[in-house]
Amino acid sequence: MKPTIIAALFASTALATPVAQADKPISTPSPTTLVSGALWIRAVTSPNYHKYLQTKPANVPGTAVLDSHTTAGQFNIEGGQLVNKVSNPPLYLWVEEPADKANPPRTLATYFNTTKNPFGTFAWQGDALTWSVPSVKRQNVGAWLVCKNQALFINTGAYSYQTPAGCADQTIHYYNDKTANN
Numbered sequence: 061m062k063p064t065i066i067a068a069l070f071a072s073t074a075l076a077t078p079v080a081q082a083d084k085p086i087s088t089p090s091p092t093t094l095v096s097g098a099l100w101i102r103a104v105t106s107p108n109y110h111k112y113l114q115t116k117p118a119n120v121p122g123t124a125v126l127d128s129h130t131t132a133g134q135f136n137i138e139g140g141q142l143v144n145k146v147s148n149p150p151l152y153l154w155v156e157e158p159a160d161k162a163n164p165p166r167t168l169a170t171y172f173n174t175t176k177n178p179f180g181t182f183a184w185q186g187d188a189l190t191w192s193v194p195s196v197k198r199q200n201v202g203a204w205l206v207c208k209n210q211a212l213f214i215n216t217g218a219y220s221y222q223t224p225a226g227c228a229d230q231t232i233h234y235y236n237d238k239t240a241n242n
């Protein structure tokens with residue numbers, strides 16, 4: 061058994077059920093050419109230059125990561141939701157909701173789920189992906205952090221200032237060429 065499967069078994073017995081439930085989507089590889097209405101989303105600076113938004117395994121609920129162009133996911137923004145356009149059913153990017161919104165933690169986790177994200181709004185600013193919610197003040201709505209295991213977080217603080225250990229400041233951008241270039 062893969063370690064991830066063993067971990068999932070333990071998690072499902074020991075803790076509240078994590079992401080996958082009800083109509084569990086099955087992992088299918090993302091098409092390597094862009095489908096109609098979809099966009100690639102990627103970082104464009106070191107250390108995550110041309111790393112693309114996706115989940116591992118592909119197209120199932122789970123942590124949002126930036127990783128190889130060969131497994132890049134395909135997305136778009138619809139009604140403020142960041143939607144996976146190649147999963148079945150569609151998956152939506154969620155943002156961890158902090159208990160204390162006036163003093164939020166520096167990082168808010170992001171992950172895909174089968175239902176719409178109830179917390180905040182995704183939007184493009186030019187080609188940059190932003191997330192905002194009135195209850196959490198952010199200096200830069202396009203500030204993201206990529207941390208352990210390439211996991212993607214909202215940066216509630218300033219971009220490139222007192223970067224948390226183990227994380228890298230990134231902005232992330234859509235890209236609409238036919239293939240996800242390295």
Ligand SMILES: *[C@@H]1O[C@H](CO)[C@@H](O)[C@H](O)[C@H]1NC(C)=O
Pocket residue numbers: 078079154173174175
């Ligand atoms: C996924 O969505 C379901 C239904 O809205 C919700 O109950 C569950 O808490 C969500 N999972 C996570 C990890 O937030």
